[in-house]
Amino acid sequence: MPDLNALTDAAELFAAVEPKRAMVITAHPDDCEFMCGGTVAVLTRGGWEVDIMVATSGNKGTKDPQVSAQWLAGTREDEQREAARRLGAREPIFLGMHDGGVQDDDELRETIVHQMRRRRPELVITWDGFRPGFNHRDHRNVGRATYDAIFPAADDHLYHPEHKDEGLQPHRPQVLLLGGQAGTGTPDFTVDIRPVLRRKVRAVLAHTSQMRGRTEAQLLALWKQRAAEVGETDPKRVFAEAYRRVIFAR
Numbered sequence: 001m002p003d004l005n006a007l008t009d010a011a012e013l014f015a016a017v018e019p020k021r022a023m024v025i026t027a028h029p030d031d032c033e034f035m036c037g038g039t040v041a042v043l044t045r046g047g048w049e050v051d052i053m054v055a056t057s058g059n060k061g062t063k064d065p066q067v068s069a070q071w072l073a074g075t076r077e078d079e080q081r082e083a084a085r086r087l088g089a090r091e092p093i094f095l096g097m098h099d100g101g102v103q104d105d106d107e108l109r110e111t112i113v114h115q116m117r118r119r120r121p122e123l124v125i126t127w128d129g130f131r132p133g134f135n136h137r138d139h140r141n142v143g144r145a146t147y148d149a150i151f152p153a154a155d156d157h158l159y160h161p162e163h164k165d166e167g168l169q170p171h172r173p174q175v176l177l178l179g180g181q182a183g184t185g186t187p188d189f190t191v192d193i194r195p196v197l198r199r200k201v202r203a204v205l206a207h208t209s210q211m212r213g214r215t216e217a218q219l220l221a222l223w224k225q226r227a228a229e230v231g232e233t234d235p236k237r238v239f240a241e242a243y244r245r246v247i248f249a250r
């Protein structure tokens with residue numbers, strides 16, 4: 001087993017990790033595609049199985065008074081399914097929490113531990129919930145609960161011993177990538193997504209209800225503009241996804 005701490009290049013790290021199972025844990029439909037859609041496409045192209053787990057169904061966040069929360073949730077779940085298909089990921093797992101109501105509590109941690117013991121990912125991607133001033137509270141809470149689920153809970157059989165009754169065993173992923181680092185973050189790991197850029201764009205555009213008619217060209221221009229605002233013009237970094245990387249010892 002190679003020392004994963006020594007592998008700072010994404011291609012080398014992804015090649016070294018076995019078995020090739022990953023899980024993305026996010027708060028809302030479309031989080032995965034914006035934060036790490038390119039990384040997911042890179043992984044699935046490399047033969048990885050990728051699960052996308054979404055805490056809420058995005059049942060808020062509309063200014064249209066005609067739209068009900070239930071309708072919006074159903075629509076956004078369908079959009080997430082289509083986005084996952086476009087990225088080559090598996091059918092998404094929806095936890096059905098309310099948008100804006102995600103708590104970093106025992107219940108969420110237990111759910112994440114359960115899913116980790118069930119799907120046994122070696123690589124997990126989630127929001128960086130520890131970054132000061134980080135945007136949406138659902139993002140922060142999902143990020144923190146995921147970190148705490150990996151360590152110490154998921155690999156310790158004394159946490160949630162009832163999982164054993166379902167035949168589930170303790171599990172610890174080897175790599176955690178904390179996302180949302182573009183611009184003001186402090187990334188120490190980047191994935192060059194230029195080879196899969198169109199796939200990411202198509203996956204983002206699957207979230208039709210959130211896109212307000214935006215086109216592929218407009219999305220690319222927007223990303224370039226955001227990168228330029230923080231002084232980034234090198235295409236290799238403009239079209240990169242950036243993370244803080246945590247390696248967990250076994």
Ligand SMILES: [Zn+2]
Nearest residue numbers: 027028031136
């Ligand atoms: Zn979100």
